Amino acid sequence: MVSPNTPETPGGATVPSGAPRSIHDVVIRLAGNSQDGIQSVGGFLARLAGRSDQDIMTYMTIPSTISGGPSIFQVRMGTGDILSAGDRADMLVAFYQHSYDAHIGSLRPGGVLLYDSDHVKPAADDNRFTNVAVPITSATVEAVGGTSKDKGKNIFVLGLIARVFDLDVAKLAALIKERFGGKNEDVVRNAMLAFDAGYAWPQNNLRDLFFRFEAIDRAVATNGRPQVTMDGNIALAYGLITGGVRHGAGYPITPWSSIMETLRAELPKYGGIFVQCEDEIAAVSTALGFSYTGQLAITGSAGPGLSLKMEALGWAVMAEMPLIVVNVQRGGPSTGMPTNVEQSDLMQAIYGSHGDTPRVVLAPKNVEDCFYIAIEAARIAREYSTPVFILTDMGLSSRIEAFDEPDLPKLMVDAKPDLSDRGADFKPYPRDRLTRHAPPGAKIGSGKYPTVTGLEHDELGHPTGSPKLHMQMTAKRREKIKALAASLPAPEHAGDSAGEVLLVTWGSSWGPGREALTRIRNAGVKAGHLHLRHIHPLPNGLEQTFARYHKIVVAELNDEGLYGFGQLTMMLRARYANPSIVSVTKTDGLTFKVSELVAGIGKHIESTALEASAGTARKSVLANG
Amino acid sequence: MSSAVATPPPPAGAPLTKKALTADHPTWCPGCGDFAVLASFYRVLEKLQYPHEKIVTFAGIGCSSRFPYFVNTHGGHFIHGRALPFAAGISLGNDDLHVFVFGGDGDGFSIGGNHLVHTARKNIRMTYVIMDNSVYGLTKKQTSPTSPLGFKTKTDPTGAIDQPINPMRTLINSGATFVARSHATQVNHMVDMMLRAAKHDGFSVVEILSECVEFFEGAFDAAVPRKGGTWSLIDEKKHDGTPEDEKRHDTSDEVAAFKLAQQAWPGSFGVFYENKTRKTKNALEAELVVKAKERTKNAADLALLQATFARMR
Numbered sequence: 062m063v064s065p066n067t068p069e070t071p072g073g074a075t076v077p078s079g080a081p082r083s084i085h086d087v088v089i090r091l092a093g094n095s096q097d098g099i100q101s102v103g104g105f106l107a108r109l110a111g112r113s114d115q116d117i118m119t120y121m122t123i124p125s126t127i128s129g130g131p132s133i134f135q136v137r138m139g140t141g142d143i144l145s146a147g148d149r150a151d152m153l154v155a156f157y158q159h160s161y162d163a164h165i166g167s168l169r170p171g172g173v174l175l176y177d178s179d180h181v182k183p184a185a186d187d188n189r190f191t192n193v194a195v196p197i198t199s200a201t202v203e204a205v206g207g208t209s210k211d212k213g214k215n216i217f218v219l220g221l222i223a224r225v226f227d228l229d230v231a232k233l234a235a236l237i238k239e240r241f242g243g244k245n246e247d248v249v250r251n252a253m254l255a256f257d258a259g260y261a262w263p264q265n266n267l268r269d270l271f272f273r274f275e276a277i278d279r280a281v282a283t284n285g286r287p288q289v290t291m292d293g294n295i296a297l298a299y300g301l302i303t304g305g306v307r308h309g310a311g312y313p314i315t316p317w318s319s320i321m322e323t324l325r326a327e328l329p330k331y332g333g334i335f336v337q338c339e340d341e342i343a344a345v346s347t348a349l350g351f352s353y354t355g356q357l358a359i360t361g362s363a364g365p366g367l368s369l370k371m372e373a374l375g376w377a378v379m380a381e382m383p384l385i386v387v388n389v390q391r392g393g394p395s396t397g398m399p400t401n402v403e404q405s406d407l408m409q410a411i412y413g414s415h416g417d418t419p420r421v422v423l424a425p426k427n428v429e430d431c432f433y434i435a436i437e438a439a440r441i442a443r444e445y446s447t448p449v450f451i452l453t454d455m456g457l458s459s460r461i462e463a464f465d466e467p468d469l470p471k472l473m474v475d476a477k478p479d480l481s482d483r484g485a486d487f488k489p490y491p492r493d494r495l496t497r498h499a500p501p502g503a504k505i506g507s508g509k510y511p512t513v514t515g516l517e518h519d520e521l522g523h524p525t526g527s528p529k530l531h532m533q534m535t536a537k538r539r540e541k542i543k544a545l546a547a548s549l550p551a552p553e554h555a556g557d558s559a560g561e562v563l564l565v566t567w568g569s570s571w572g573p574g575r576e577a578l579t580r581i582r583n584a585g586v587k588a589g590h591l592h593l594r595h596i597h598p599l600p601n602g603l604e605q606t607f608a609r610y611h612k613i614v615v616a617e618l619n620d621e622g623l624y625g626f627g628q629l630t631m632m633l634r635a636r637y638a639n640p641s642i643v644s645v646t647k648t649d650g651l652t653f654k655v656s657e658l659v660a661g662i663g664k665h666i667e668s669t670a671l672e673a674s675a676g677t678a679r680k681s682v683l684a685n686g
Numbered sequence: 687m688s689s690a691v692a693t694p695p696p697p698a699g700a701p702l703t704k705k706a707l708t709a710d711h712p713t714w715c716p717g718c719g720d721f722a723v724l725a726s727f728y729r730v731l732e733k734l735q736y737p738h739e740k741i742v743t744f745a746g747i748g749c750s751s752r753f754p755y756f757v758n759t760h761g762g763h764f765i766h767g768r769a770l771p772f773a774a775g776i777s778l779g780n781d782d783l784h785v786f787v788f789g790g791d792g793d794g795f796s797i798g799g800n801h802l803v804h805t806a807r808k809n810i811r812m813t814y815v816i817m818d819n820s821v822y823g824l825t826k827k828q829t830s831p832t833s834p835l836g837f838k839t840k841t842d843p844t845g846a847i848d849q850p851i852n853p854m855r856t857l858i859n860s861g862a863t864f865v866a867r868s869h870a871t872q873v874n875h876m877v878d879m880m881l882r883a884a885k886h887d888g889f890s891v892v893e894i895l896s897e898c899v900e901f902f903e904g905a906f907d908a909a910v911p912r913k914g915g916t917w918s919l920i921d922e923k924k925h926d927g928t929p930e931d932e933k934r935h936d937t938s939d940e941v942a943a944f945k946l947a948q949q950a951w952p953g954s955f956g957v958f959y960e961n962k963t964r965k966t967k968n969a970l971e972a973e974l975v976v977k978a979k980e981r982t983k984n985a986a987d988l989a990l991l992q993a994t995f996a997r998m999r
Contacts, residue, residue: 287999302991308775310771334779346764349764352775354779354780355779372765373764467995502780513762514762515764
């Protein structure tokens with residue numbers, strides 16, 4: 062099986078039937094309805110991969126309708142680094158006719174179509190795929206018995222998949238028992254009946270499909286710590302807890318809600334509180350109130366909710382109150398495409414609100430980074446007394462990945478409010494130092510208690526209309542963010558250190574970006590890849606990196622706008638005044654495919670003079686992705 | 687505003703006095719009712735003798751919301767209408783504090799109306815003083831949510847046409863567990879109401895009619911005897927078993943409180959409603975923590991987190 066996602070992998074077409082064919086990785090797309098539990102099949106596969114030292118990446122769409130409606134879960138698992146969810150599927154599992162109709166186009170020619178023959182009739186004249194018909198619904202009903210409901214067909218399919226890919230059945234069974242263990246025994250028994258029936262399904266051409274993942278070099282693949290499997294929102298929530306955040310407030314909105322749900326359930330165990338507020342404005346206000354008491358707090362939302370929080374964020378900048386603000390970006394504007402991904406809130410995060418409001422914007426690159434960036438955001442917020450945005454997105458929020466279990470004892474932050482007495486010289490807003498608020502409860506030696514305020518103020522927090530003070534305090538708020546910029550590490554760079562093109566990505570485009578780099582370099586392009594986690598402030602020194610490439614192509618999931626550039630591209634062009642900085646943008650609500658990035662880069666560099674020396678292989682890759 | 691000259695702090699253990707509680711000189715217009723509210727608040731704090739560092743004075747935006755600058759306690763000045771959710775964070779973030787919120791009728795009943803309802807329903811422990819002048823003063827005379835019908839303002843030059851809010855009815859209906867009404871010309875009454883509000887375990891609100899001499903002069907004269915008005919105090923039930931006690935107002939009776947709130951202008955003053963049994967959100971959240979800690983056998987944070995990650999292997 063040759064995956065289009067790893068074209069260099071040798072195929073196994075000559076291996077005799079019955080013996081397993083070795084594969085590097087596989088992309089399976091499950092298409093059904095949201096109530097079919099296909100997400101939990103994806104979840105099982107993801108966790109299995111995590112326990113098998115295999116790498117994993119998933120991609121999920123859930124309908125925004127209340128119940129039912131088409132839903133997909135795509136899982137890519139394999140040996141070695143899996144960086145993106147895969148451009149095209151190697152196997153499509155279609156539960157319904159509409160699943161088949163909508164997704165057959167995503168299956169690569171030569172791939173496997175596994176379909177529920179109780180519901181799906183594939184096109185008779187389409188012989189591009191290996192078709193495997195299994196009466197999934199009736200076989201599940203028969204296996205579980207005693208009910209006419211088809212509950213459990215997801216587990217039946219899991220059994221089928223386990224058979225085809227020679228997955229570790231004992232580990233899967235253990236996962237199923239863990240998952241349903243809290244429920245009554247019948248549930249576990251039925252699940253295992255469905256699983257066994259799927260695994261043992263005696264379909265002839267199914268038996269011919271038999272793959273095994275390449276053996277993994279364990280010494281290279283692991284660092285001694287086990288892998289954990291979770292989605293980006295969960296990773297972010299636990300990153301916040303690890304970073305010492307114990308308080309927060311929010312209002313439900315897709316795709317942010319699972320962060321607040323997790324924190325609401327978890328924080329009381331750690332002695333904390335998460336408040337569900339009456340609206341987005343109350344949520345940011347309550348979170349700021351928590352921070353004021355010395356308990357660094359988190360609020361979050363998606364774009365529309367962030368719009369509502371902006372006035373309070375202006376206050377947070379003016380009053381220099383630490384705060385973590387999460388934006389799980391979705392398709393906008395307005396209600397837009399609430400269950401799709403976009404990176405169109407970048408300018409909002411940097412410049413939203415009113416007045417001059419310098420603040421910090423970070424963006425995680427993958428699920429694992431959601432965990433680490435939350436810890437970093439908490440540290441920066443405390444150290445610089447500033448709101449810190451975490452710009453994640455719908456893609457990361459629901460994607461499941463396995464990653465090395467973090468070194469929790471080393472990372473855990475114990476952040477108790479500092480209620481110690483403050484000296485007689487205490488000032489909430491010293492001009493020559495970073496602001497460190499004295500929370501209520503702290504005695505002030507001078508007997509003069511501080512006021513935190515959104516009015517322009519002097520060093521003690523008293524309101525002022527002095528033009529001089531406004532200039533000085535505006536500079537104070539600006540300079541502290543510049544001090545942060547100077548302390549930032551150089552961003553991650555891969556590939557050639559100079560050359561024709563530098564691909565710049567941010568947020569969830571890191572994985573596809575890295576794969577695109579490999580593909581264009583294999584095609585003979587001298588290229589680098591730079592990934593930005595610190596969006597605002599930008600790390601210092603990027604201009605030297607940019608100067609070493611003929612073109613800097615910035616990939617963004619947002620619109621090219623009125624002037625032909627994405628939002629980060631606009632920022633970079635304004636900052637570096639470098640006309641070689643250009644964009645690849647798109648607004649289809651999906652994460653970047655590797656082929657889209659490659660073709661996007663191709664458009665920019667094949668029009669240059671360098672084209673003359675280009676070979677045909679290179680031309681083909683850059684033209685077609 | 688100069689505060690370069692630092693007065694020496696009072697010696698430890700010294701009682702908290704008005705002198706120690708006084709900060710910047712108020713910026714209100716001469717004759718503003720808010721001066722009397724501020725003076726009463728100093729007296730309330732003198733009576734309560736809370737540790738100085740545990741008092742928090744917070745406000746939103748408006749003339750009255752300048753209050754925290756004039757009180758020397760921990761405090762702050764938030765954005766328009768959102769002081770209550772901010773104060774909710776203070777109250778829930780540190781249960782050891784005494785949280786006072788000051789604001790006007792625009793802050794409380796208009797832009798912050800939604801927050802008032804929900805802070806009340808959640809019964810978050812704090813005291814909220816609404817200095818109601820029935821006009822937008824800081825922005826120089828626009829209609830407020832409590833402006834009476836016919837009141838001429840810059841936004842209603844021919845007189846207000848929208849039905850005003852009835853603050854007492856709104857507050858009782860929202861589920862506030864202590865609802866009282868006072869008048870800025872009645873200092874002793876204000877002190878009494880604020881004192882009882884501060885001692886109430888829950889969300890306590892005192893609405894104080896506080897005249898804006900600049901933009902709504904004489905607004906509350908109907909309740910000022912020396913201006914020909916009637917000062918009508920609520921006669922609270924003493925539970926002494928006497929026949930006359932039957933007629934007195936039972937502050938725990940929500941329906942009776944509604945009836946009082948329906949009286950014709952200027953109505954009555956005093957405690958309309960008081961619920962001493964409903965739990966605060968502070969207490970309910972603390973119970974959640976206790977239960978969660980029981981379930982996890984008081985595991986240390988790190989052990990808890992490690993166990994969680996082990997389950998995600």
